[in-house]
Amino acid sequence: MADLLVRGGLLVTMNPGRQVIEKGSVAIEGNRIVAVGEVRERAERVIDARGKAVLPGLINCHTHLPMVLLRGFADDMPLDKWLSDRIWPMEKKMGPRDCYAGALLGALELIKSGTTCFADNYFHMDQVARAVAKAGLRGVLSYGMIDRDDEQKMREEIRIGQSFVRSFHGKAGGRILTMFGPHAPYTCSTECLLKVKELAAKFGVGIHIHVSESSAEVKQTIRRYGKRPVEYLDSIGFLGPEVLAAHCVWVTKREVGIIQRRGVKPVHNPTSNLKMGSGIAPVVEMLQAGVPVALGTDGAASNNSLDLFKEMKLASLLAKLRNRDPTALPAMKALEMATRNGAAALGLEDELGSIEVGKKADLILVDLKKPHLSPLHDVVSHLIYSATGSDVDTVIVDGKILLEGGEVLTLDEEKVLELAQRTSDDLVSRLGEEK
Numbered sequence: 098m099a100d101l102l103v104r105g106g107l108l109v110t111m112n113p114g115r116q117v118i119e120k121g122s123v124a125i126e127g128n129r130i131v132a133v134g135e136v137r138e139r140a141e142r143v144i145d146a147r148g149k150a151v152l153p154g155l156i157n158c159h160t161h162l163p164m165v166l167l168r169g170f171a172d173d174m175p176l177d178k179w180l181s182d183r184i185w186p187m188e189k190k191m192g193p194r195d196c197y198a199g200a201l202l203g204a205l206e207l208i209k210s211g212t213t214c215f216a217d218n219y220f221h222m223d224q225v226a227r228a229v230a231k232a233g234l235r236g237v238l239s240y241g242m243i244d245r246d247d248e249q250k251m252r253e254e255i256r257i258g259q260s261f262v263r264s265f266h267g268k269a270g271g272r273i274l275t276m277f278g279p280h281a282p283y284t285c286s287t288e289c290l291l292k293v294k295e296l297a298a299k300f301g302v303g304i305h306i307h308v309s310e311s312s313a314e315v316k317q318t319i320r321r322y323g324k325r326p327v328e329y330l331d332s333i334g335f336l337g338p339e340v341l342a343a344h345c346v347w348v349t350k351r352e353v354g355i356i357q358r359r360g361v362k363p364v365h366n367p368t369s370n371l372k373m374g375s376g377i378a379p380v381v382e383m384l385q386a387g388v389p390v391a392l393g394t395d396g397a398a399s400n401n402s403l404d405l406f407k408e409m410k411l412a413s414l415l416a417k418l419r420n421r422d423p424t425a426l427p428a429m430k431a432l433e434m435a436t437r438n439g440a441a442a443l444g445l446e447d448e449l450g451s452i453e454v455g456k457k458a459d460l461i462l463v464d465l466k467k468p469h470l471s472p473l474h475d476v477v478s479h480l481i482y483s484a485t486g487s488d489v490d491t492v493i494v495d496g497k498i499l500l501e502g503g504e505v506l507t508l509d510e511e512k513v514l515e516l517a518q519r520t521s522d523d524l525v526s527r528l529g530e531e532k
């Protein structure tokens with residue numbers, strides 16, 4: 098007898114054949130999927146999935162979860178000024194309690210919009226881990242390091258990053274994994290990056306970094322190292338399959354070749370790139386080169402949402418515009434980016450990213466009985482072009498139900514919202530006092 102049976106849904110399996118199964122069921126034992134399709138098995142608990150699409154949980158490969166507290170705090174500014182005048186001063190004020198309050202709010206938003214796994218890069222990551230453990234989500238967490246060529250700072254950042262990996266990798270029943278998180282090639286010294294590379298190999302974890310987000314960054318890197326960011330990172334031996342590279346907006350054809358050869362995993366963050374006026378990443382070119390580009394929202398200060406459904410739609414539309422070609426990035430490819438490619442980007446392709454026997458039971462149910470999702474011709478089309486995160490009805494992570502009938506079971510929604518408002522009001526007033 099199975100523990101949980103999701104019965105009679107429209108299964109969008111994302112398996113190698115991209116099979117869509119009508120009136121299909123998924124049986125779960127413990128935290129694994131044990132049967133898919135026509136399931137005769139009985140179960141402890143049954144979820145009626147009729148009228149709903151059942152798909153693998155979405156994977157957001159680039160976030161800064163506590164930044165939800167800064168949602169709407171600073172908009173419509175250039176990236177450098179936005180960071181130095183608004184975001185960094187505010188972040189200096191953010192203590193562990195603030196980050197915990199933010200991470201809870203972020204976790205609530207992720208669950209309610211169908212994201213089951215995310216890759217995060219921030220500070221006070223022990224607090225983010227605490228929120229992830231409580232919320233029941235799956236997180237690949239990294240401490241964001243910035244040393245700015247200060248050797249003492251570098252040693253301190255490495256110490257914190259290493260201690261985080263050591264303490265939290267595999268925690269919360271394996272739902273929490275870790276990476277090293279050097280912020281970017283322009284905020285971290287070569288020495289810091291090389292030390293991170295060595296430690297990531299030692300601990301067998303990945304590296305989460307921002308690469309080639311803006312053209313200003315490219316100019317700066319050329320001035321400093323005589324090379325573009327991807328070329329520079331390659332020249333110091335930093336790149337490899339364990340590198341999760343957020344943005345990759347300003348990459349040349351030659352750099353796409355390097356990314357492909359080294360097995361680097363780029364993460365496309367279309368909304369953030371548009372909002373910051375950064376540019377449009379050459380996603381189609383990377384996909385055509387065989388690079389499994391993943392999808393991210395970036396922090397909620399530059400998005401201002403963590404809804405991956407919006408991101409899938411925008412990724413598809415932007416690729417069509419960039420290439421002046423409506424076939425450039427079809428709906429199914431966009432869904433792959435947020436599922437299979439996300440899993441591959443995190444090195445978890447054997448565990449996540451599709452509904453298949455043996456994989457972890459991370460599933461979401463999308464309610465199709467909505468005016469904007471009717472009539473139904475092609476479910477994948479609806480998921481990308483018509484649905485939003487608000488259509489997510491049920492979320493299962495690691496075999497546990499986190500959201501049912503739109504209601505979060507692991508967090509007290511009202512309390513989380515209240516705490517977030519109080520915390521962000523307090524942060525703003527602390528910032529005001531300083532001026």
Ligand SMILES: [Zn+2]
Pocket residue numbers: 159160161307343395396
């Ligand atoms: Zn970012």
